Structures are given as C-alpha cells and as structure tokens.
Amino acid sequence: MNENEILSLKKALEEERVARKLAEQKHAKLEESLLQKESEFKGIYENVNDAFVLIDLNGYVLKMNKIAEQMFGYQNNGKPLNLMEKVHPKDYKYTLDAFKKLLKTGRYSKYRSRIIAPDETVKTLEVNCSLVFDKDGQITGALGIARDVTQEIEVQELLEQQKKQMDIIFDNSPVGIVLSKEKDDDFLLINKAIGDMLGYTMEEMKEVTVNQFTHPDDRKISLRFRERLSTGKIDNYNIEKRYIKKSGEVVWAKTVVNSVKDSTGKVKFQVAIVEDITENKLAKEKLIESENRLSSLISNLDSAVLLENEQREIAIVNKKFCDIFSMPMSPEELVGQDCAKLLRESIGFFEEPERIESRINKLIKDKKVILGDELRLIDGRILERDYIPISQDSEYKGHLWTYRDVTLSRNYRKNLETQKKRYSNIIANLKLGLVELSGEGKILSANKSFVKMTGFEEEEILGKSLRGLFKKERIKDLIQQRNKNKREGKTGSYEFKFINNSNEEKILLVSAAPSYSIKGEMIGSIGIILDITHIKKLESQKEELLKTLEMRNVELEEYAHIVSHDLKSPLRSISALTSWLKEDYGDNIGEDGKKNIDLIQEVVQKMETLINDILNYSSIKEKSNDLENVDIYELISDIKKLIFVPKHITINIDENLPVIKADKVRIQQLFQNLISNAVNYTDKEKGYVNVGYQEKKKHHLFTVEDNGVGIAKEYHDKIFKVFESLGDHKDSTGIGLSIVKKIVDVYEGKIWLESEEGKGTNFFIEFKK
Amino acid sequence: MQNILTIMLIEDDQIEVMKFNRILSKMDMNHNVIEANNGEEALNYLLKKENLPSIILLDLNMPKVNGIEFLKILKNDDVLKYIPTIVLTTSNNYKDIFECYKIGIAGYLVKPLKYEDYKNKLIKLLSYWSVNELITV
Numbered sequence: 001m002n003e004n005e006i007l008s009l010k011k012a013l014e015e016e017r018v019a020r021k022l023a024e025q026k027h028a029k030l031e032e033s034l035l036q037k038e039s040e041f042k043g044i045y046e047n048v049n050d051a052f053v054l055i056d057l058n059g060y061v062l063k064m065n066k067i068a069e070q071m072f073g074y075q076n077n078g079k080p081l082n083l084m085e086k087v088h089p090k091d092y093k094y095t096l097d098a099f100k101k102l103l104k105t106g107r108y109s110k111y112r113s114r115i116i117a118p119d120e121t122v123k124t125l126e127v128n129c130s131l132v133f134d135k136d137g138q139i140t141g142a143l144g145i146a147r148d149v150t151q152e153i154e155v156q157e158l159l160e161q162q163k164k165q166m167d168i169i170f171d172n173s174p175v176g177i178v179l180s181k182e183k184d185d186d187f188l189l190i191n192k193a194i195g196d197m198l199g200y201t202m203e204e205m206k207e208v209t210v211n212q213f214t215h216p217d218d219r220k221i222s223l224r225f226r227e228r229l230s231t232g233k234i235d236n237y238n239i240e241k242r243y244i245k246k247s248g249e250v251v252w253a254k255t256v257v258n259s260v261k262d263s264t265g266k267v268k269f270q271v272a273i274v275e276d277i278t279e280n281k282l283a284k285e286k287l288i289e290s291e292n293r294l295s296s297l298i299s300n301l302d303s304a305v306l307l308e309n310e311q312r313e314i315a316i317v318n319k320k321f322c323d324i325f326s327m328p329m330s331p332e333e334l335v336g337q338d339c340a341k342l343l344r345e346s347i348g349f350f351e352e353p354e355r356i357e358s359r360i361n362k363l364i365k366d367k368k369v370i371l372g373d374e375l376r377l378i379d380g381r382i383l384e385r386d387y388i389p390i391s392q393d394s395e396y397k398g399h400l401w402t403y404r405d406v407t408l409s410r411n412y413r414k415n416l417e418t419q420k421k422r423y424s425n426i427i428a429n430l431k432l433g434l435v436e437l438s439g440e441g442k443i444l445s446a447n448k449s450f451v452k453m454t455g456f457e458e459e460e461i462l463g464k465s466l467r468g469l470f471k472k473e474r475i476k477d478l479i480q481q482r483n484k485n486k487r488e489g490k491t492g493s494y495e496f497k498f499i500n501n502s503n504e505e506k507i508l509l510v511s512a513a514p515s516y517s518i519k520g521e522m523i524g525s526i527g528i529i530l531d532i533t534h535i536k537k538l539e540s541q542k543e544e545l546l547k548t549l550e551m552r553n554v555e556l557e558e559y560a561h562i563v564s565h566d567l568k569s570p571l572r573s574i575s576a577l578t579s580w581l582k583e584d585y586g587d588n589i590g591e592d593g594k595k596n597i598d599l600i601q602e603v604v605q606k607m608e609t610l611i612n613d614i615l616n617y618s619s620i621k622e623k624s625n626d627l628e629n630v631d632i633y634e635l636i637s638d639i640k641k642l643i644f645v646p647k648h649i650t651i652n653i654d655e656n657l658p659v660i661k662a663d664k665v666r667i668q669q670l671f672q673n674l675i676s677n678a679v680n681y682t683d684k685e686k687g688y689v690n691v692g693y694q695e696k697k698k699h700h701l702f703t704v705e706d707n708g709v710g711i712a713k714e715y716h717d718k719i720f721k722v723f724e725s726l727g728d729h730k731d732s733t734g735i736g737l738s739i740v741k742k743i744v745d746v747y748e749g750k751i752w753l754e755s756e757e758g759k760g761t762n763f764f765i766e767f768k769k
Numbered sequence: 770m771q772n773i774l775t776i777m778l779i780e781d782d783q784i785e786v787m788k789f790n791r792i793l794s795k796m797d798m799n800h801n802v803i804e805a806n807n808g809e810e811a812l813n814y815l816l817k818k819e820n821l822p823s824i825i826l827l828d829l830n831m832p833k834v835n836g837i838e839f840l841k842i843l844k845n846d847d848v849l850k851y852i853p854t855i856v857l858t859t860s861n862n863y864k865d866i867f868e869c870y871k872i873g874i875a876g877y878l879v880k881p882l883k884y885e886d887y888k889n890k891l892i893k894l895l896s897y898w899s900v901n902e903l904i905t906v
Contacts, residue, residue: 561830561860561865564860565858565859566830568859569782569784569859571882572784573782573784575882575883575884576787576788576884577784578884579883579884579885580791580884604882605883608882665863
C-alpha cells in the first residue's frame, strides 16, 4: 500500500466520520420530537426513511411502516408479527436484556441487534426505542426506530480492517515512515522502523528534530530540499543522506519525501519514507574500491591485457598493451574500438600475418582457453599470448587476451641452452674425468673420460656406488688422502693407483668437492679425476733419467780423474826414468845428452799441466748449490802467495774487494788463472797487476789489469776458446782463459777486456749480486 | 834416533814401486817394505794379522779394490784401523782428499811429476814417520 493509498484511506475515514456525526445528530432530533409529539409521528412515520415499529410488551408488532414491513418481511396475512422471532438467535438474549433495560429506563438508544431478514440474510439494525404509555401512564408498548446499519458496519469494519492492515504495514515496514504536518519536525506518525534505524524509542522520536539526526555534512543540502518542499516549491524530493544514530553511528539512508497539499495548494502533510542503505552503500563503495583496484592492477600489469566484448569491441585495455603494440592511442582512447579492425591495421607487425589472423579467428570461434601461444613480431620480439573466453551465466560475454613479452627470457633460455650444450660438450670431451655423486655415493653422471678410466661401460656404472668401481683389492697404492673434510663441505684430494676393469693400471688424482643445491644444501659431491698414469710414468722415467745422469756425471768425473791419472802415470815414469838415466849414466851421455834429458822432462812437465787443465776445465759443471760467503780480498791475497810472482812484478789488491756468495774453489780458479796470465805475460821491467772492484747497483764488477804485452783486438773473443793460446809461455796450455770463461758463464756473469798491444790488458768480470 | 819402520806400500804401478825402493835405498835406512800390488792383495796380508806394518802408504787409483774402498775396510777393522795410513796419489781431486780424511788417514801426499820433487817429499815423509812414536798392534 503506498502512501497515496494510505492518504486516500485516511481521507475516506475522515469523511465517514463527518457523515456519521451528521447522521447521529439527525437521529437525536427525530427521537426528541417523536417523544414529545407521539401523535404527530403518526402521519410522519409512514414517510421516514427508517423503519418505524410499534410493538407491545410481548414483542408483537402493533404498527409498522412500509420500510419496517420490508425490513422484517411482513406479509399482511392477519397473523401478528412477533419481532423476537426475527431476532438472530445469537442476539436473542441480548435483545431480551435490552428490552428489560428499556422497561426499566424508559428508553434505549443505539441498540444494535441482528435479525434474519426475509431473504434469510443477516442484517444489523440500529434501534432507538422508547416506551409508549397510554393516557394513564401505563406502558402499552415500545416504539422503535430501526435502521439497517449492515452496510454501514461493513464499511466500518472494512475501514478498521484496512486501518489495521495499514498499521501492520506501517509498523512492520522495513522502511522508516514519517508523517508530519506542514512542518516536518511535527511528526504525526512515526513507525518503529525509523526508530530502530535511528536508535531512538518512539517517545524519544517525538522530541528530536530532523536536523538533529541529520549528518552535519548533509544538513545543508537536506535543509534546502526541506525548505523547498515546505514552501511548496516542489512536491517531493529524493535524497541519499546520512543520519546520525543516537549512538553516534552513521546511517546511510535513501529518503523520499512527498508533500500532501490541501485544495488551496498549501502543504498539509509530509510523508517521508526512509530506507537504510548503509549496507548497500558500503557494498557499493567496496565494489568501487575493488573496481579501482582491479583497474589499477590491470593498468599496471606487466602483461598486456585486452578485454573484448562479444561484439569484439575493446572493453578494457591497459597501457602495457599500447606499449607492446606501439599503439598511437591511450588505453582510454582504445576503449570501444573494433578489435578486428585494429588487428587488420597492425597485422604487419607480426611474422606470418595470415597464420596469426586465422589463429585468432579460430580461437574466437572455438571459445576455449588457450594459454601460452607464441607470437613472433617482425622486429624480433617474441610474445606469449593467452586467450580466455569470458561468459556470464554460461552466456558468452567476450574474451580476454593477455600478452607477455618473453623475448628476453626466450633468448636467455636459448643462450642458456647453447651455453649448456657447449659446456656439456666440453665436459663430455674433457680429458679430465668428471663424476657427479649423490649424497649416498651413487654415480649420477659421468663423462667419457671418467668412464674410460674405470674401464667399464657407461651403462654399467650409472646409479652404482662409486665404492664398487674402486674395489679395495684393486687399489694398489693410496698415495695421499685428504678426504676427511669432505663431510664438512671442504674439498679433498687424493692420489691412488688401481687396476681398472680392463685390467689396466691407472694412477688417478682425485679431487672431490661437495655439490650444493640452489638452497645451499649439500646434496652430493663432484669428483674431478685426472688420469696421471702417463704423467706418473714420465715422472718416474724422469727421475730414473736424472739418477742415471747423475751417475753418469759422477762416472764421468771419475773417468776424468782416472784418465788423467792414467795419462799422468807414464809421464811420471818417464820423468823418473829419465832422472835415473841422468843420475846413473849422466857422465856417459855427455852434456848434450843431459840437455836432451832436461828437455824431455820439460815436455813431460808441460804435458802434465795440460792434463791438469783439461781435467779442471771438464770438471766445471753447472752452478753449485752450496755457495758460501767468500772474502775476495782474502782470496786474492792467498793466490798472491800461491803462485810464483817474479820480483819485478807487483800485485796490488783493492782493499774494497767485497765478500760475495760464491763457490770458493771456482772463484779462486778464475782469479788465479787471470792473475797468472797477467804475471806470465808481463814484458816490462816493472810490471804490475791491479785487482780492482767497483760496486754497481745490481752487479759486482771486478777488474784485473796489467801492463803486459796486451792482446790484439782480433783475439779478444778467440782467447776464451779452448786450446787457443796466444803466447809462448812454457806453462801456457791455452785452457786457462777458457776455464775463466766457463766459470763466468756458469755464474751467469760477463767477462770482457780492454787491451792495447804493448801497453797492457784490463779484464772486466761482472757478477750478479 | 830413528825408528826402523815396516812400511806397506800398496801400489800397482811397478815403476812407482821401483821409484819408492830406489829412494829408500838411497836413504840408507833399513826400513822394511811390504809390497802389495793392489788393495785386495794388501787386505789378504793384513787380515792375517801377522807382522803388521807400522804405516801404510796407499795409492788411490788401483784395480780391484781401490784405495778408498781399501781404506773403508781397514777403518772398519778393530785392529787394522790403528795403522796410520798415508795416501800417495797423483790425484789432487778435492773430493778424494775430503773423502779420505773423512774415513781417516794420517796424511795425503800428492805425487809431483818430477822425480826429484817426489824424492824430496817422500824422504820428508819417511823421516817424519821414523821419528814418530808408533804402537805395535
């Protein structure tokens, strides 16, 4: 029932009341005059609209007018009519009581009773009656004016029923209803719902004003509407506003206010219907919020998103989409565009455009979810596309495309694969054996080299325990073991000799390191195995060779000594024998004979020097390791005493001669030879040999200077060669300077000379510090 | 007063033996000489432990048991090790000298080439040992 209907009901109610009042007044007047002038009624009663009945004390009708006859269904058949017979059985007692009361009080008004009408229907009569007296004042009967109020009661009942219904609606309405007078704060009616909505009791509601429970933020607009309605400028308004509950909470409400005007157009009532829409409002806000979230999500998505509706128009598109396809429009501008058209325009971007187009058409036709379609653009980019059809209540509503630029990851993957391939090739063909073990020591993978080392076939060893490949009884020699730390995650290595499955002896150098998962957990180990059989063989060969060489060297030296001894022995014998010749037969062989014997002995002497020099020269080997500190000054001083120095020659030794690290025997030999040479080849009256020294940054520079015969320039290199003797000195073998050169070479030094024939020679010897 | 020595000369070169005997005879000393042509022969004699020499003059370069080997065997013998052994050799090889002194010798004489020089040296040597107090083992 809407408010208009309610209003009209109200109106009807009001009218009825007025009418009823008028009717009652009319009755009273009539009764009065009836009582006063009974006789006058006689003429009148025939003509009134109400039933007029005069009955005796027993209920028999004495007189009735036409209307009464009709009402009671009287047939003029001579039979007296008793009204009690007509009374509805249920009202019989009540009627009897009323009659008794009448007898007592003399009159009775608004007695209502039901009768059974002639047509068998029940009619309700309203009866005003009074007693009728005769002249003597004796009660003769009763006069009743009855009116059929059946209809009236029905209307009334209907009205009441309708009011009740309205009250039910009004009270149980989930929406708040407020009826107020021309001023909206004067509430005529308020229902429970509004009280509940605002948290006030009905009594409290009467005390508050609209402004009081309107949210401060909405007061202004609310007031404007209210004023306009109150002043009749508008007939109704519709507003969504907030109310403040008694508890202070905020209620969102949709309020519809209608004005009811009187005939002059003045506002008589205001009816406000208030609907609590807080939940809706919140839900709506949430919806908006989630929509915003979703749209910001889509627009910021790293994938391009395109939502088409069933007409293939763009519904949603994001920035990424525009970026990927270099759209000259913003996402907002794209909305509503025809996708098919756009595709035709941009099909040139794709490789194999025909295939792309037919694929799209097929996808749209099939309406099945397809994920991860690969698209190649002519600029080299690779996209991955998903197609997701969207349906609502199993009705196709469009579809969603998402695109991802996977160029980088695709290429990365490709690169990775290439790299992996390359490394696996390297690993497979590596000379180094590689084996990957599980935590339990089972072989997970192994490369060719490793397999070859074991002497098994690859299939035979995969998944097997490593221990089984290197059985204890086959391991001949565990050279070095540093495996203890492996469990603690450290690298260990060891070397061992074993007999492999093909019965080959192998020496392997194994390095094992733990392998880790991406999470950093130790999951096994990786062994790197180097087949060092060959190296080991070479090594032992080398060792053997060195040993042999060393032995040879010793032998050679021995040999040199033995040879020199053997060579010298005959010389000694010659020397002894010639001496004896001279001793025993000197007188017989004469002076010439003795001279010849002396010559033989001289030659023998020279021969011995030569043998000694060769022995010396050949025994200069590589640099000796046991170097000692040699005081060169002391050394030269010793040489000075050791060699024969004629009186006319002086040897001057620089006092600054250093102490150097050297092999004393060799250094002595070097200086001795140089000084001897200098002494031997001095032709001057006053000869000298100066041994000097200069300290250089990285070198020691020694000089041996003489004022002897000197050496011609062309011989400066030659003199260092074996058996190249320039002079004719009796002791000269031509080996002395060769020995010097050899010693200098062994010590990585340098020797050179400055000389002028006839003036002298200066030898320079340089050694590294 | 000079002692008469019993000298064992271990020398394979017959001319060297002749040289030694000639010098000895010229010295007018009645030293006794036990000649051995090589180390083996010398050992055979010495190990009998009869009429042991006062000193031993030893050549290093010898066939069979060479000087150094002989020396080692000698010095390992509880009795023979007390006999002063002087090396007579042509080798002035430092290694040999060092090795000999390491094993234990009483002298190292490098034989000069010249007979006269050799004679001088040998006379000095024998004179030295003949004035030395020696033990009889």
